Amino acid sequence: MKKVGQRLSDERLKRGLALSDVSNATKIREKFLEFIEKSEYKKLPSAAYAKGFVGSYAKFLNIPEKEILVLFKREFDEEKELKVLPEGLAGKKDIPIHRSKIKQAAVLVVLIILALFAYIAFQYRYAVISPPLKISNPLEGAIVSSSTIIIEGKTDPNSTVFIDDESVSVKQDGAFKKEKTLFSGKTTIKISAVNRFGKQTTLERHIEVK
Secondary structure, eight states: OOOHHHHHHHHHHHTTOOHHHHHHHHOOOHHHHHHHHTTOGGGSSOHHHHHHHHHHHHHHTTOOHHHHHHHHHHHHHHHHHHOSSOHHHHGGGHHHHHHHHHHHHHHHHHHHHHHHHHHHHHHTGGGTSOOOEEEEESOTTOEESSSEEEEEEEEOTTSEEEETTEEEOBOTTSEEEEEEEOOSEEEEEEEEEEOTTSOEEEEEEEEEEO
């Protein structure tokens, strides 16, 4: 079955008319007539314009306007079903997707950079701050009856611990423990944690041995 545009074009040529002749008579621009003959209705200003132009064109050629419009409506509706988006927009469809991918990639790069900086900051945090040091035993001001005392606590695993200038081994979780013999009377125990950057934290415990 011939399309509406083809039927109008055939009738025009049969009558020996140029598009300019039809345009002058119907006041429809030549390029709009070309779109109609090629069934490129999406290039017309709107569906209402397309229907009006087709009706006027058919009327000028003495083709039953009602018949042509019925065929036009069927053809126009089928085209909309087959192609929801106009061809002009189809190419633009990928643009938002492309931009979205670029945006996602940029966000990913930023997150990776932030994670890298966070990792570096975590690894080198003790380059600017002193290592943590917590003494769980003995308590400050403790009074003990034994000359042997257990000194234990926790610090950064990468730090070195000194108890009264004597180094103590530190476990992987940062815990340390040392047994120390003291003389009777009041005494001061100095515990220090020194990291690889030379930052130091020192605590003292003042105790009394009975």
